[in-house]
Amino acid sequence: MKNQTFRMTMLFDFYGELLTERQKEFYQLYYDEDLSLSEIAENYGISRQGVRDVIVRAEAYMTEIEDKTGLVKRFMQFAPHVEAIESAVGEIVQMNHRLFEDKRLAELCDTIGKEAAALKE
Amino acid sequence: MKNQTFRMTMLFDFYGELLTERQKEFYQLYYDEDLSLSEIAENYGISRQGVRDVIVRAEAYMTEIEDKTGLVKRFMQFAPHVEAIESAVGEIVQMNHRLFEDKRLAELCDTIGKEAAALKE
Numbered sequence: 001m002k003n004q005t006f007r008m009t010m011l012f013d014f015y016g017e018l019l020t021e022r023q024k025e026f027y028q029l030y031y032d033e034d035l036s037l038s039e040i041a042e043n044y045g046i047s048r049q050g051v052r053d054v055i056v057r058a059e060a061y062m063t064e065i066e067d068k069t070g071l072v073k074r075f076m077q078f079a080p081h082v083e084a085i086e087s088a089v090g091e092i093v094q095m096n097h098r099l100f101e102d103k104r105l106a107e108l109c110d111t112i113g114k115e116a117a118a119l120k121e
Numbered sequence: 122m123k124n125q126t127f128r129m130t131m132l133f134d135f136y137g138e139l140l141t142e143r144q145k146e147f148y149q150l151y152y153d154e155d156l157s158l159s160e161i162a163e164n165y166g167i168s169r170q171g172v173r174d175v176i177v178r179a180e181a182y183m184t185e186i187e188d189k190t191g192l193v194k195r196f197m198q199f200a201p202h203v204e205a206i207e208s209a210v211g212e213i214v215q216m217n218h219r220l221f222e223d224k225r226l227a228e229l230c231d232t233i234g235k236e237a238a239a240l241k242e
Binding site: 014015017018065068069070071075078081082084085088089091092095099100102104105108109111112115116118119 | 226
């Protein structure tokens with residue numbers, strides 16, 4: 001399952017609060033704290049298969065919601081636009097150093113950079 | 122219910138695909154096509170209260186999901202950042218007209234403007 005860690009982390013970030021407490025717990029131990037199924041099973045005194053079932057069910061539920069709503073996909077489509085803004089403003093900053101040396105232009109570039117960064121939070 | 126139309130439209134935009142076909146249908150007739158509960162009831166041959174129940178249940182379900190995930194809220198927090206970028210780039214465009222008259226700077230501003238616009242789609 002762990003070959004899908006990035007996707008699972010995104011799903012959890014969006015839809016994790018829709019899971020049961022136990023699903024959340026196991027999910028986090030497995031993906032965030034990188035415990036193995038056997039380690040989680042041992043800590044909770046249940047079978048490895050039992051842990052696996054909980055995590056697989058959580059994944060299936062979040063995948064089903066994403067397939068319907070497409071919200072993770074929608075959010076992720078923002079990234080290249082934000083990067084393009086950052087790249088363009090970086091070039092303006094360089095031009096300003098080289099050619100214009102304008103204080104107000106530097107401030108405006110700084111604003112754009114900060115606002116773009118805020119979009120990535 | 123219609124005093125909450127903006128909020129309901131946002132909820133539907135995000136979570137509408139999680140509703141049943143009937144919920145979706147009534148929701149759209151009521152909020153998007155602005156039919157009254159009685160009009161919908163008449164078209165479907167059911168009681169006004171029956172239509173109301175379907176819509177209220179759909180709203181409650183989507184509100185519950187939003188209360189847990191906060192995704193509409195998260196998306197809506199993007200808007201002021203995008204507006205700040207657009208405002209700053211607008212000022213750079215003006216400065217460029219007035220002071221620098223630089224073709225490459227104009228292109229970069231154009232890029233930033235377009236990428237910011239794409240974030241609002």
